[in-house]
Structures are given as structure tokens and as C-alpha cells.
Amino acid sequence: MxxxxxxxxxxxxxxxxxxxxxxxxxxxxxxxxxxxxxxxxxxxxxxxxxxxxxxxxxxxxxxxxxxxxxxxxxxxxxxxxxxxxxxxxxxxxxxxxxxxxxxxxxxxxxxxxxxxFPVMASTDYAANFSAKAPELRRLFDKSKFAISTEETRYYLNGVYFHIAEGDNGKVLRAVATDGHRLARIDSALPDGAQDMPGVIVPRKTVGELRKLLDDDDAQIAVSVSETKIRFATPEITLTSKVIDGTFPDYTRVIPSGNTRRMEVDAGDFAKAVDLVATVSSERSRAVKMSLDEDRLVLSVNAPDSGNAEAELVVAYADEKLEIGFNAKYLLEIASQVDRENAVFMFSSPAEPTLMREGNDDSAIYVVMPMRV
Structure with a gap:
């Protein structure tokens, strides 16, 4: 050679x-x-x-x-x-x-x-379709932060990539959860994807796939079987085994009865959470959210290092509410918001909270509260 x-x-x-x-x-x-x-x-x-x-x-x-x-x-x-x-x-x-x-x-x-040199055996794929790079990038980028790192729950160590029933018919959906937070992202169903089996794409594969999706004009050829998934451009072909396990019924943890609605500027919210979390050396320190009419107070109380408080103007018209969350989880979810405003839907201090981008239901996030 x-x-x-x-x-x-x-x-x-x-x-x-x-x-x-x-x-x-x-x-x-x-x-x-x-x-x-x-x-x-x-x-x-x-x-x-x-x-x-x-x-x-x-x-x-x-x-x-x-x-x-x-x-x-x-x-x-x-x-x-x-x-x-x-x-x-x-x-x-x-x-x-x-x-x-x-x-x-x-x-x-x-x-x-x-x-x-071992060459991965070729396989017959149940579904072959083409998707635009930005659409696949959105599905995986917005969901991957919620992938579990707990190896014993191996079936959560990836993104569940599947066809689901959306508000206006079938959609291509990516879901990830670690039991504390959940991300569910929808995209239009491409032609040829109707017969795609639901698969769990491993964390490492999601990371490698990101390198194929940088070109906004690229069309990605996607092939899926029960055991493998393949993403291809004219130059690069990425083939991966999928996780052999059953993803849990995530629909059961997405709340539907949350009626207390708060709308906040996503950028201001992320900065305020980051600011008050500074006083704590523990990344998992709870941030308390105190809600009153059109007013949100974020506070952290760390007995060993001090406390902090920040106030934001929000759109909120329901009864007073105090609820706590892991600061890291709040930051990760807030950083996914592409639109100006984030909408939080609360039920009670002990129930999961739902978050979405404005009135867009194609990307929703669920986060479990913490005791404060």
C-alpha cells in the first residue's frame, strides 16, 4: 500500500x-x-x-x-x-x-x-430513512444530558429513539432519563421511518454521532434494526449496537395535571440559578424557588459556607409556592431552551415539575423536586 x-x-x-x-x-x-x-x-x-x-x-x-x-x-x-x-x-x-x-x-x-481486524457483521435493517442533520442534532443534543450514568440501570444508559404518537400524529422521538430528570424531544416523522423499531442508542454512540451532525446542509442516512443502528454521510458511516434492554414506560412520569404556571426569561433564570449556587461547594445543593405573584426568589442555604438569594420578575398568577430542586438539574434543563422564555408547570412541592420552551410541546422536560 x-x-x-x-x-x-x-x-x-x-x-x-x-x-x-x-x-x-x-x-x-x-x-x-x-x-x-x-x-x-x-x-x-x-x-x-x-x-x-x-x-x-x-x-x-x-x-x-x-x-x-x-x-x-x-x-x-x-x-x-x-x-x-x-x-x-x-x-x-x-x-x-x-x-x-x-x-x-x-x-x-x-x-x-x-x-x-474485526469487522462488524452487516445486518438487515428494518427501517431505512433520511433525516436532516439539524433535526437529528436537536433530538440527541437536547436529550443526552438526562442519560443515566448508573451502570446497574444499563437500560437508561442511552437515548430511547423511537416512533411515538404526538399531538398531530406520529413523530420521531428521543427520550432520556436517569430517574431524577427526563427529556422528551419530538421531530417530524421522516419518510420510510414508519417501521422503525424502538432502540436505545448508547451514550458513547450519541457522543460519536455528534461529529456527523455539524454540517447543517447534510442529509443523514439512518438505518435501524432490533440490534443495530447506523448513521451515514457520504464520507462517514457510524454503526453501533443498541442497548439490549427495555426502556421504562416514561409516559407515566410526565405530569398532566400541573396547573400552576410560571413563565420566565430562560437566560436570566439560568444566570440566577448559577449565581446563587456559587455559595455551595456541593453541586447537588438544593435551590429553593419561592413563588408569589409575578415574583420568584431563588435561594440557597449552605450552613458550612453561607447563603444566597436572587430575585426575578416572572409571569405567575397562582397561589404561593415553595419548591426545591437540584441546582445542577435546573441549570442543565434551562440551558436547553432555545427560545426566549421557559414555562414551568408546577403541581405541589412533592410532585414532579414539567418545563417546556414557551408554548412549544415538541421539547418537554420533567424534573423531580428536592426537600428544602
Missing amino acids: KLSIERATLLRAVSQAQSVVERRNTIPILANVLIEAEGDTVSFRATDLDIEVVDKAPAQVERAGATTVSAVTLHEIVRKLPDGALVSLTEDSTAARLTIEAGRSSFQLATLPRED
Whole structure:
């Protein structure tokens, strides 16, 4: 194998691949990236056995071939090469070495046979559809903060991606919860998605997927089966196993009878919560919300370090209410609001609170209160 490729193109391709590779693994080949050159294209494939990413890039291929080298080492070398450099990769199969040359710099990396590299088995997908990158980005970005990190509740360690019944028919929906807060985001149902099985997309996959969704003009080809999900652009294909578990019936925890309504400027609210939470070293410190007519007082009482209070003008016309929340949860939910105003719907100090963006029901959040 022998090829030449621009440094910027190579860096982008290798960056995506090396981020999938697990730093600690007992199988040496899993630390490597599989490089395959043919025609005028080179592809870089990496896997941790649960996720596989393939990144294709244009290159001047003098001799077709394939080999595997350390993904992290290759990435570090390319990252440190000068901008605009033309990088040549030459494989010496007899010496089991890959030579990397750019300008006056030269590196030789140990290789492992491409035959040892595990390629994720192809599968028949139950649904194949296309979605715009901004729509998928919104679904996953707005829900991922609520993914549970508790490994024992593995079925909550991802985003539940499924078809659901919305107010005006079927929608594409993303839901995440850790038992303390919940995010439910809806988007229009794309053509071809009607038969999509509901799947739980793992946390790591959600993180890797974000890199495919930066281009607002990109169309993402999505394929879903009971066991796998695949997202593809012309350059990058990300395939992932889904979590083998049953996502709980989240509709039971979304309150429907909350009648006390507060509307507040989302930016001002987030700043005030952040401000009063400063006096506490504990990130989970409760923030007390005291509501009276058109007035909200946010307060934190930390006996070891002091207390703080901030007042906001809000739209609220119901009876007085005092309720407490984890400051971190409030901040994370407030930061999701794209519109100017956030609407909170309360029931009582012990019942879950619902939050949405203005009158838009396509993104709703639920947060459990704390005792204060």
C-alpha cells in the first residue's frame, strides 16, 4: 500500500476513528485503525466491538492495499504535522511497518495484519430513512444530558429513539432519563421511518454521532434494526449496537395535571440559578424557588459556607409556592431552551415539575423536586 493525502483531510478522518478506540483493551488489534486504500479513496475503520466508524477520504493511491496501525499514535503524529503538508503512507508488509513521511519528517509504526481486524457483521435493517442533520442534532443534543450514568440501570444508559404518537400524529422521538430528570424531544416523522423499531442508542454512540451532525446542509442516512443502528454521510458511516434492554414506560412520569404556571426569561433564570449556587461547594445543593405573584426568589442555604438569594420578575398568577430542586438539574434543563422564555408547570412541592420552551410541546422536560 502506498498513498499520498493532505494533512487536514487525514487529520479529520483519523480523529473520528481514534475517538472510538478504547484506550484500555486486552485485544491489541482493537487499538489499531484499519487503513484500506483503493482507487482514489482511502478509508479508516476503527471499532471497540460495540461501535464501528468508517471514514472515507480522497487520496492519491499509488499502490492499493490495507494494513492496521495504532490509531492514537497515528492521530498524534498527524496532529503535530504542519498545516498544508502532503503526507505519504507506505506499507512494508515484510517488515510489518508503515512509513509516514511529511516534508523532512519520517516515522515508522508497527503494523498488525488486516486479517485480524474485526469487522462488524452487516445486518438487515428494518427501517431505512433520511433525516436532516439539524433535526437529528436537536433530538440527541437536547436529550443526552438526562442519560443515566448508573451502570446497574444499563437500560437508561442511552437515548430511547423511537416512533411515538404526538399531538398531530406520529413523530420521531428521543427520550432520556436517569430517574431524577427526563427529556422528551419530538421531530417530524421522516419518510420510510414508519417501521422503525424502538432502540436505545448508547451514550458513547450519541457522543460519536455528534461529529456527523455539524454540517447543517447534510442529509443523514439512518438505518435501524432490533440490534443495530447506523448513521451515514457520504464520507462517514457510524454503526453501533443498541442497548439490549427495555426502556421504562416514561409516559407515566410526565405530569398532566400541573396547573400552576410560571413563565420566565430562560437566560436570566439560568444566570440566577448559577449565581446563587456559587455559595455551595456541593453541586447537588438544593435551590429553593419561592413563588408569589409575578415574583420568584431563588435561594440557597449552605450552613458550612453561607447563603444566597436572587430575585426575578416572572409571569405567575397562582397561589404561593415553595419548591426545591437540584441546582445542577435546573441549570442543565434551562440551558436547553432555545427560545426566549421557559414555562414551568408546577403541581405541589412533592410532585414532579414539567418545563417546556414557551408554548412549544415538541421539547418537554420533567424534573423531580428536592426537600428544602
